[in-house]
Amino acid sequence: MIDQTAIIxxxxxxxxxxxxxxxxxxxxxxxxxxxxxxxxxELASFIRKNFEVKxxxxxIDLTLAESYPAIFNYLSDEQIxxxxxxxxxxxxxxxxxxxxxxxxYKKQIELNVITPVLLTRLFLAQxxxxxxxxxxxxxxxxxxxxxxKKQVYGATKSFIRYFTKCLQLELHGSNVKISLLSxxxxxxxxxxxVMNNKLKGISKATIMEPGHVARIAVDGLLKGKKEIIPGxxxxxxxxxxxxxxxxxKEIIIRQRxxxxxxx
Amino acid sequence: MKVLVTGATGFIGRQLTLSxxxxxxxxxxxxxxxxxxxxxxxxxxxxVTGNILYRQSLGRAMQGCQQVYHTAAMAxxxxxxxxxxxxxNVVGTRNVLEVAAGAGVQKIVYTSTCGVxxxxxxxxxxxxxxxxxxxxxxxxxxxxxxxxxxxxxxxxGGIYIVTVNPSRVYGEGPVTESNTVGKMVSAYLRGKxxxxxxxxxxxxxxxxxxxxxxxxxxxxxxxTSGERYxxxxxxISFNDFFKTVHQVSGKxxxxxxxxxxTIEFYSHFEKLKxxxxxxxxxxxxEFAERLKYDQKYSSNKAITQLGYRITPFTEGMHKxxxxxxxx
Numbered sequence: 001m002i003d004q005t006a007i008i009x010x011x012x013x014x015x016x017x018x019x020x021x022x023x024x025x026x027x028x029x030x031x032x033x034x035x036x037x038x039x040x041x042e043l044a045s046f047i048r049k050n051f052e053v054k055x056x057x058x059x060i061d062l063t064l065a066e067s068y069p070a071i072f073n074y075l076s077d078e079q080i081x082x083x084x085x086x087x088x089x090x091x092x093x094x095x096x097x098x099x100x101x102x103x104x105y106k107k108q109i110e111l112n113v114i115t116p117v118l119l120t121r122l123f124l125a126q127x128x129x130x131x132x133x134x135x136x137x138x139x140x141x142x143x144x145x146x147x148x149k150k151q152v153y154g155a156t157k158s159f160i161r162y163f164t165k166c167l168q169l170e171l172h173g174s175n176v177k178i179s180l181l182s183x184x185x186x187x188x189x190x191x192x193x194v195m196n197n198k199l200k201g202i203s204k205a206t207i208m209e210p211g212h213v214a215r216i217a218v219d220g221l222l223k224g225k226k227e228i229i230p231g232x233x234x235x236x237x238x239x240x241x242x243x244x245x246x247x248x249k250e251i252i253i254r255q256r257x258x259x260x261x262x263x
Numbered sequence: 264m265k266v267l268v269t270g271a272t273g274f275i276g277r278q279l280t281l282s283x284x285x286x287x288x289x290x291x292x293x294x295x296x297x298x299x300x301x302x303x304x305x306x307x308x309x310x311v312t313g314n315i316l317y318r319q320s321l322g323r324a325m326q327g328c329q330q331v332y333h334t335a336a337m338a339x340x341x342x343x344x345x346x347x348x349x350x351x352n353v354v355g356t357r358n359v360l361e362v363a364a365g366a367g368v369q370k371i372v373y374t375s376t377c378g379v380x381x382x383x384x385x386x387x388x389x390x391x392x393x394x395x396x397x398x399x400x401x402x403x404x405x406x407x408x409x410x411x412x413x414x415x416x417x418x419x420g421g422i423y424i425v426t427v428n429p430s431r432v433y434g435e436g437p438v439t440e441s442n443t444v445g446k447m448v449s450a451y452l453r454g455k456x457x458x459x460x461x462x463x464x465x466x467x468x469x470x471x472x473x474x475x476x477x478x479x480x481x482x483x484x485x486x487t488s489g490e491r492y493x494x495x496x497x498x499i500s501f502n503d504f505f506k507t508v509h510q511v512s513g514k515x516x517x518x519x520x521x522x523x524x525t526i527e528f529y530s531h532f533e534k535l536k537x538x539x540x541x542x543x544x545x546x547x548x549e550f551a552e553r554l555k556y557d558q559k560y561s562s563n564k565a566i567t568q569l570g571y572r573i574t575p576f577t578e579g580m581h582k583x584x585x586x587x588x589x590x
Contacts, residue, residue, distance in 0.1 A: 021395050043393045050384035187397050190411055193404055194349070209397035 002131065005029040005054070007071065007082045007123070009062060009115065010089030012038035014188030015138065018214035019086050024051035026218070031082065032057040033071060033089070056080070062089055063110040068118045072126055084134045084221075085123040087116035090156075094149050105152050112156035117163060127176065135178040136221045137164045141206075141234060144182065144241060146253060168226055177224040181217045184234040186210050205233040265289045267328045267368075269315055269359060270335030272301040274442045275374060275432060278476045279332055284308045286480075293324050293335070301437050315355035318362050325366040332479060333359045334374040338402060338441035341537065341544055345401060352405035353412060360416045360424075370423040372483045373413050377430040377468065377493060378403040382556030387468070387498060389561045390428075390491050396556075399549040410491075417489040425486035427479055430495040430560050434472025434579065435586035444469065448580075449587050451508055454516050461523040463502035466557040470496040471579035474572060481569035492565040497576040498557075511581050512588075527551040 006023050010016040011032035020030055024047045034040050036059040044055040058074060060067045075082060091108040093100060116137055127133040142150050143157030164180040171178060184206035187196055196207045213230045220228035229235050241249070266283060270276035271292030283290045284307035294302055297310040313320035315335050325331065337351035356373065363371055380388045381403055382396050398404035410426060417424050433444035450456035478494035486492065499507070509515050530551040533544035565571035 017393065017395070018397075039393060042391045046392045046395075049386055187399075190408055193398055193408065197345075197349070197401075197404070209399055211395075211397050 003029060003054075004083040005031060005080050006084035006086060007031045007033065007075075007119075008086040008088060009033045009119065011057075012040050012043060015183075015186055015210045015213060016086075016088045017043065018210040019088060019218070020047060021051075021211070022214040022218050023084070023086075024053050024055070027051070027053055028084065029054040029080075030056070031071075031075065031080065033062065034059060035061055062115045063107050068115070068122055071119070072122045075126065081126060081128050082123060082133075083128065083131060085119060085136070087119060087135070087137045087160075089115060090138060092150075092153050096149060097151050108152055109156060112153070113159050116160060120167070124176065129175055131175065133176045134221050135167075135176065136217060137178070137180055139164070139180050139182045141182050141184045141229070141237065144238065148253070165226075177221070179217075179221045179225055180227045181213075181220075182227060182229045182234075182238075183213050183217075184208065184231060184237075186213055206231065206237070264330065265291065265328045266330040266332065267291045267293060267311075267325055268332045268334060269293045270333075270374075271303075271310075272296075272299040273334055273336075273338075274436050274439050274445075275429065275472065275475060275479075276332075276334040277301050277303055278434075278436055278472055279334060279479055280308055281305060282476050282480065283332075291324055291328060293321075301439070315358055316350060318358050321358055321362040322366060325363060325368055328366070328368055330370045330372075330483060331359065331363050331368050332372050332374070332483070334479075335359075336374070336406070338376075340402075340441075340443075340550065341547065342401075343541060348401040348405040349408070352402075353408045356409040357412050360412065364416075364422055368422065370483055371425075372479055372486075373409075373424060373426045374479070375410055375413075375426050375428045375491070376403070376406050377428050377495065377558065377560045379407045379410055379428065380560065381558065382553065383559045384557075387559035387561040388493075390493060390564050399552070414489075423488040425482045425488060426491040427475075427482050427565075428491055428493045428560075429475045429478075430468035430470045430493070430558070432470050432472055432475050434475075434583055436472055437590075438587070445583075445587070448508055448583060451505065451516060452512055452514060452584065452587060454514075456516070457519055458521045459501050459505060459518045460521055460526055460554045461501075463505075463520060464500050465554060466498045466500045466559055468495045468498050468558060468560045469504075469576060469579075470494055470562075471574040471576075471582075473579075474574050478565055478569060478571045481565075481571060485569050487568070492569060492571070493560050493562050494565055494571060495560045495562040496573050496579070498559040499576055507577055507580050508584070511577065512584050523551070523554055526554060 006028050008016055008019050011020050012034035032040055040057045040059055044057045048055050090112045137160050139160045140157040142154040143161040167178050185196055186208055187193055188210055208231050216230040217228050266288050268276050268280045271280050272294045280290050280292045281303045284305040290308045291311045292308050293311050293313045295314050297312050311324045313324045337348050380394050413426055438445040438449050475494050530546045530548045533546050537544040
């Protein structure tokens with residue numbers, strides 16, 4: 001088998017870091033992309049030492065327009081062809097719309113929408129047509145359900161859902177496989193570790209560990225699955241969502257909203 | 264000089280109070296109950312009633328203290344109230360730091376754990392390596408969150424603070440609930456330990472208590488503020504662990520290799536049992552998962568920068584078994 005290389009955005013922490021470990025354990029070389037001062041050099045050297053794969057890294061801000069070509073210029077300078085693109089970087093929020101400023105939403109839309117679209121475009125332009133290329137777009141179950149306090153985040157993930165599904169049609173029959181990952185909650189950042197641990201019942205059952213999600217996602221991606229929903233409980237929720245009439249769903253969400261406002 | 268030790272009845276804390284007292288420090292030993300059987304009596308040790316969750320009691324305990332060793336933590340495998348981990352380890356640590364800053368304390372050593380790294384891949388982990396797994400184990404999760412509190416505190420400057428990360432600590436001390444090695448060895452000596460998990464080749468790092476206590480003192484005196492130091496020992500597999508216990512004690516008991524799948528299945532049963540009955544589980548799924556991985560750590564930074572020394576495992580186990588057989 002030829003040497004494969006994966007680009008992972010948002011690789012320094014959480015799910016991105018788990019993707020790095022998972023792909024490295026499958027002997028895939030890595031190009032890690034994250035903000036400066038997020039521990040990328042240490043992660044890269046750890047992976048090189050422990051998994052014996054090639055690891056390059058770029059410490060850049062993906063909300064800057066010059067960053068997108070910079071990644072691929074770097075690859076061509078290093079004579080690396082990427083076979084996998086993991087569009088993982090993203091910015092979440094759980095707050096009322098009027099509680100955050102316009103700068104936050106601009107950054108959130110740039111990172112969650114513009115970045116994956118442009119990187120996908122540039123990735124396809126450099127892809128080796130004789131080998132299979134893989135793109136994984138990290139969406140969210142939030143792209144499927146309307147969840148209060150996730151207005152912009154959920155909308156960006158709906159965008160990713162449409163974008164991915166449409167590209168799957170366009171690229172059908174080509175040598176490019178593109179998957180949508182729709183996870184529920186994942187125990188990643190410190191704030192989430194605290195918040196998720198306070199959940200009870202079904203909400204708690206939807207939360208998964210990043211390493212587990214990454215393993216399921218990479219399995220699905222390499223098999224060419226169109227949509228990957230990790231976890232039995234999450235798959236049941238999606239099924240339920242498709243069965244319930246719109247009116248019933250609205251009642252449930254309104255009731256949820258009422259309890260959120262009270263708390 | 265006056266120093267405060269939190270968690271003075273704990274496995275590390277009690278030995279630390281004794282070591283400090285023998286070196287001539289005036290040691291204030293913070294404990295929730297000053298009648299605790301593990302509290303050491305010594306002319307230089309002054310028991311102080313207090314609780315790291317009550318800031319007032321911390322303020323009283325820290326009066327006149329120049330140094331604080333914060334060893335208190337919730338290190339058990341299981342708590343009836345799962346919020347106790349966060350309360351004790353995260354909120355408690357925040358309290359200690361903030362009260363110390365107000366009380367004029369000059370230096371703090373915070374006792375963390377190698378559990379903030381958890382599983383390892385091929386080579387032993389050192390201080391700059393990343394954590395590769397998630398945080399399903401409450402102890403590790405909350406000790407990680409507590410380290411973030413310490414890092415933020417260190418960034419503010421002003422007070423010297425060093426973090427030490429002991430690995431799995433064993434040695435001459437009481438078989439407390441969080442003293443995993445003590446529980447295993449004393450059960451083996453009584454012929455009540457029957458299993459080796461999986462093929463027994465999984466490796467963990469075992470730190471001898473005396474080394475860890477010396478490492479705390481060295482961190483206080485020779486560390487660099489804001490840094491972390493792994494205080495470990497030798498990397499030993501389960502097979503070698505029990506081989507050593509057998510050779511040192513002269514007692515041979517048959518041990519059965521229990522497949523990891525069986526342990527995993529049983530752990531789910533135990534979890535359900537504890538959820539339904541509120542009884543202490545013998546084992547939990549997050550620990551069964553961990554048995555698939557090595558936990559190897561390198562103490563090189565502490566060795567070169569603090570003069571940390573590692574007692575050979577056989578020698579340490581010899582002393583431990585002597586202690587347990589006399590107790």
